[in-house]
Amino acid sequence: MTTFEALGIDARLIQATDELGYVNPTPIQEQAIPVLLSGTRDFIGLAQTGTGKTAAFGLPLLHVIDAAAKHPQALVVCPTRELCLQIVKEIELFKKYMTGVSVVAVYGGASIGLQIRDLKRGVQIVVATPGRLIDLIERKAINLGEIKYVVLDEADEMLNMGFQDDIEFILKNTPQRESTWLFSATMPPEIRKVSKKYMNDPKEVTVGKVNTANKNIDHQYYVTTAQHRYETLKRIIDFNPGIYGIIFTRTKIDAQEISERLTREGYDIDALHGDLTQQQRDRVMGQFRDKSLQLLIATDVAARGIDVQGITHVINYELPDDVEVYTHRSGRTGRAGLQGICISIVHAKEMYKFKQIERINNSQFHKLDIPSGKDVCRKQFFAFMDKLLSADISHGDYETYVPMLAEKFAEVSKEDVLKRVAAMEFDRFLKYYENSEDLNVRERSKKDFNERGDTKRRDDRSDRQAGGRGDSRKEYSRGGGGYSRLFVNLGTKDGFFKASFLQFILDMSDLKKDALGRIDMKDMNSWIEIEKGAAQQMIRSLDGKSYKGRRIRMNDADSGGPAGFSKKPRRGE
Known part of the structure; x- marks a missing residue:
């Protein structure tokens, strides 16, 4: 069996990995590290979360940088603050015996002044989230002109969060890079497009199958009705004594409400969502990591970048819209070779979508009966x-x-x-x-699915023929009927990238990121999805204000946008 020493990395790194108990590299580490040690070859690594990707790029970065040169030589870009801090923490452990090497994290939600001060002290490796990095570039507080190595970690997550323009901007601002290393759990077309544009004949390594669930995870599901979803969740928790897990919901409102109900009923649980301050978020995560909390309930946005060892269960209180999101959710368990369980609570009407998730994940999902009392x-x-x-x-x-x-x-x-x-x-x-009822629901037969699919297609066709919205709104919207679509006359020609635009509208409206859905930016204007309850607050905060001398116009796109604007979004918008 291969050892880290056999891969050819620096002896000081071997000493650190030995102390950490890293004896044999994981498959992605074994295949990536020998390629990356040259520092001159572009690389694409496809592997599920929890397979050791940080060490796969962190150890080679420490091997190839020049400790004597006190300027940024390596840049790691990742989607969230949590992942940013996690990467820095691991690299700090790896460089224990390497003197003169400095690594700095830059991310939103923290003092930019302190981060600029840390950069000025001299640093070789910068780990950054896209929005804060672009802010630093625009302030001329960081010089990427001598960056040799760029790592895009969790690339699919960054694209899911709308950072494609930001990633391209960052790559354009690193003209002297000798190699680009891209790590991702999935390979959507957008990533393939970026790799073809900015990478030169990359070496591609796939560990497992793309879009395939981790084989260490047992995928289970329970079928119930909408009104019994909460009771089903309780039974799942009670039926698994010793559970240590994350429950995923679609919205922060659901996360908070379910957390409060379960807390009142004696469960050790707390919620993680966009309305929390950074101090509150750190407190919740600290309690979850030290197992003072048995359960964490979170939205997908709030949970991005969380890496906690030993999670036994992931529970999908509601199914995500995208298969990639399901893969990332389930990947919170079954890490580092351990076994894990991913449970989905499925409404009977969602079975058609659930079968699609099962097919694309190429993994067997087990239907279980909801336990009786x-x-x-x-x-x-x-x-x-x-x-x-x-x-x-x-x-x-x-x-x-x-x-x-x-x-x-x-x-x-x-x-x-x-x-x-x-x-x-x-x-x-x-x-x-004592007198609990049976919560199980009979699954639809194959004939029922076919009839449902035919009916759905007929209904969609009728909607379109009648001039209705059909399914186009559902395709466009992450949040379905719970979202409004706003128009604003600001776009990329105003100097915005998606991350800076997002920060601007959040700062102006004093809203949290979780309130937003998809943002579609054009040259001269943009369209924003936002929770219906927050739409008027955003309009009041921006409409009529000025930006660089230009009067901002914002209104509800679906009830009358600017002249010539079609209420019905085009396919692909």
């Missing part, structure tokens, strides 16, 4: 007995109390003692599930 109580009872029998009694002076206990329970039979212990532990479960 008796099943839950039985599972909890057995878990408690195992916990009782495995309790460590070697470190307490229990012998002192045994005579008193024996005297106290002299008139009580062993069976009665066990019953009383069970009553104290399980009274809540027994009362709650």
Whole structure:
């Protein structure tokens, strides 16, 4: 079996990896590191999350940079603050025995002044999120002219978040780079397009299959009705004693409401969403990492870049719209060779979409019956007995109390003692599930699917013939009926990139990122998806204001935009 030493990396890096317990490289590390050590070959690495991609590029970067040169030589671009900090943390561990090497994280939500100060001290490796990096470039606070190595980590996530223009801008501003290394879990056409435009004959390595779920993950699903979704979630949690997992919802409102309900019912859970301050977010993540919280409930945007070891379960409270999002959600578990479980709660009407996710992931999904109340109580009872029998009694002076206990329970039979212990532990479960109903729903037959598909196609056709919106809104919108579409007369000609435009409208409106859906930027104007409840706040905040002497116009695109604007979005917008 290959070792890190056999890959040819610096002896000081070998010393650090040995201390970290890294003996044998993962498949992506084994295939990537020998190529990247040359520093001159463009590279594309396709591997699922949790396969060790940070070490796959972090160790070669430390091997090839010049520690004596105190200017940025390597740039790592990633989608989120959490991933940015995680990458820096790992590189710091790898460079333990390399003196004079400095790595700095630059990301939004933190003091840009402090980050500029850190850059001025001299740094060889910069790890950055796109928006903050472009801000630093525009302020001339960072010089990318001598960057030799550019790493695009979680490239598919960055494109999903709308950073394609930003990535291209960054690549254009690194004219002296000797190689570009792109790492991604999936390979959508947009990434292929960027690689063809900015990379020269890249070496491409695929570990596993693209868009294929991690084989260490058992994919399970339960079919229920909309009104029973929450009760189904509770049963799944109760049926898995010792669960340590993440629950995904579509919206921050759902995340907060479910978190509050479960907290009131005695569960160790908290929510992670865009309305939290950075201090609140750090507190929640700290509690989850040290397992003070058993469960974390989060939106996809809020959870991007989270890397926590030992997660046993991922639960999709609601299905995501995109297969790539499902892959990233499920990839939070089953990491580092461990087994994991990804559970989806599926509405009966969502089965058609769920079958598409199953087919594209090319992995077998197992349908399970929602546990009955008796099943839950039985599972909890057995878990408690195992916990009782495995309790460590070697470190307490229990012998002192045994005579008193024996005297106290002299008139009580062993069976009665066990019953009383069970009553104290399980009274809540027994009362709650005593008369619980069956939450299972019969799946539609193949004939039902075909009829549903035919009906859906007929309905779509009728909508289009009648001049209606048909399914085009659903294709356009991430949020479906919960989103409004706004028009604003600002675009790329005003000097915006998508990240800076996003920051501008959020700063102006004092809204959080989670309120936004898709942003479609043109030269002279843009269209913005936003939660319906926040649309008027954004319009009031921007409409009539000025930007560089230009009067801003913003209105509801679906109730009347500017002259010549079609309410019905074109396919592909």
